[in-house]
Amino acid sequence: MKITAIHLYAIHLPLRVPFVVSYHSYNHMPSVIVKLETDEGIVGYGEGVADEHVTGETWESTYHILKNTLAPVILGSNPKNIENLHDIMNGAIYGAPTAKAAIDIACFDLIGKKLGQPAYQLIGGRYHDKFPITHVLSIKEPEHIAEEAASMVDKGYDSFKMKVGTDVQKDVERIQAVRERVGNDVSIRVDANQGWKNSATTLIALRSLRDLNLDWIEQPVLADDIDGMVFIKSKTDVPLMIDEGLKGSREMREIIQKRAADKVNIKLMKCGGIYPAAKLAHQAEMAGIECQVGSMVESSIASSAGFHVAFSKKIITSVELTGPLKFTKDVGNLHYDVPFIRLTEQPGLGIDVNEDILHELTVFQDVID
Incomplete structure (x- = not known):
């Protein structure tokens, strides 16, 4: 199994009420969704939600690191080789854990779906x-x-x-x-x-x-x-x-x-x-x-x-x-x-992604293939 295409979606998740913590007030949550396609037709989804007050990453930086740094180096990789995949990402850029998490999560979704097992x-x-x-x-x-x-x-x-x-x-x-x-x-x-x-x-x-x-x-x-x-x-x-x-x-x-x-x-x-x-x-x-x-x-x-x-x-x-x-x-x-x-026994992450809502919430997007 190889990764053949990487879709990136920068989205705004609408909050019911503002979310207020000591350092910021959020009216919506900025997120980056990653969609990995493979040569076997299996699709996996990941997500990165950055917080500049915690890891030094922003919504924009996470998106651009994924687009310009991480996506190019993992394209063509086997998502099942998760240790090697992290080594590749760590070699490409120091830090940037939110961007790497988005890739990692999508790979576990892919592996679980491939094997017919939940990620846990x-x-x-x-x-x-x-x-x-x-x-x-x-x-x-x-x-x-x-x-x-x-x-x-x-x-x-x-x-x-x-x-x-x-x-x-x-x-x-x-x-x-x-x-x-x-x-x-x-x-x-x-x-x-x-x-x-x-x-x-x-x-x-x-x-x-x-x-x-x-x-x-x-x-x-x-x-x-x-x-x-x-x-x-x-x-x-x-x-x-x-x-x-x-x-x-x-x-x-x-x-x-x-x-x-x-x-x-x-x-x-x-x-x-x-x-x-x-x-x-x-x-x-x-x-x-x-x-x-x-x-x-x-x-x-x-x-x-x-x-x-x-x-x-x-x-x-x-x-x-x-x-x-x-x-x-x-x-x-x-x-x-x-x-x-309670988690289900569905394979991968065990959730269905609504592509219509994903596109509705998208502010900008790219595909790397």
């Missing part, structure tokens, strides 16, 4: 039967975010991830308002997205949050401040998760060596796709560090890829892949059985 069977088989879905709460005024949380509890959710990372005192008020509104039996996770900047500010917040029974605090300090995470961890019993601070195996080694976190958040867009994500999970398992698979708010394509990784690994104990629930239109049909997600 290619990286260890199925371990988990289902995962609870965590609803992500964007940054809002305390009363508004508490109201949203209460409404989602009524819909069956019992787990929330709160986006914070602005003014610390205001963030504390937001978290307190949600806890008061939903009660003590609902899980709350707090993600500062680097917004508290340093360990001193984080410790101020933690003093006020000590009795709120939080599942964990995620990435309170700047991504590269691994030592800051070590210091915070020594001062609190609230579990800490690293997200932006973990991109690849080098960061994972440092996190393990310094015991800098209780949990890590693996994202396919940060590490380069399904294959590198599985490697990170193996590293974490050797150190006894629990993992989560998160997302950059992706369509059904990349969200499904993340779920395949999560379902295959015992050490992955939580997921936050809710992008498709946030869009008014999606290019795929990943199914959520709220408040759970």
Whole structure:
């Protein structure tokens, strides 16, 4: 099997409501969809959703790297040779994990379809039967975010991830308002997205949050401040998760060596796709560090890829892949059985891509053949 054509689609995924985190507010999610054609007539889909605040990539740069750098070097390759394919991509360009993830995901879709197996069977088989879905709460005024949380509890959710990372005192008020509104039996996770900047500010917040029974605090300090995470961890019993601070195996080694976190958040867009994500999970398992698979708010394509990784690994104990629930239109049909997600046994990623919607959402496109 050989890759004979690579189609690129730069799209805007329309959000139901703006998605607000510490560093940006999104009215839509810019994504790049990759469609690989082969000489056997099998087609595979991948996706890259860039975040310049996390990996230094943009929507535009991801598209152009795919078009001008990666697509030309993998054209004619056998997508089943995934280790070699990554070596080719790494030799062509340093970094650029989001662009590489789009290719990687499309290849796993192709391999699964070729073999008639779901992608999770290619990286260890199925371990988990289902995962609870965590609803992500964007940054809002305390009363508004508490109201949203209460409404989602009524819909069956019992787990929330709160986006914070602005003014610390205001963030504390937001978290307190949600806890008061939903009660003590609902899980709350707090993600500062680097917004508290340093360990001193984080410790101020933690003093006020000590009795709120939080599942964990995620990435309170700047991504590269691994030592800051070590210091915070020594001062609190609230579990800490690293997200932006973990991109690849080098960061994972440092996190393990310094015991800098209780949990890590693996994202396919940060590490380069399904294959590198599985490697990170193996590293974490050797150190006894629990993992989560998160997302950059992706369509059904990349969200499904993340779920395949999560379902295959015992050490992955939580997921936050809710992008498709946030869009008014999606290019795929990943199914959520709220408040759970269960994967099918369909081959590849297990989703159908609606080409009509794909073209409707496309801003610009190219084909390399």
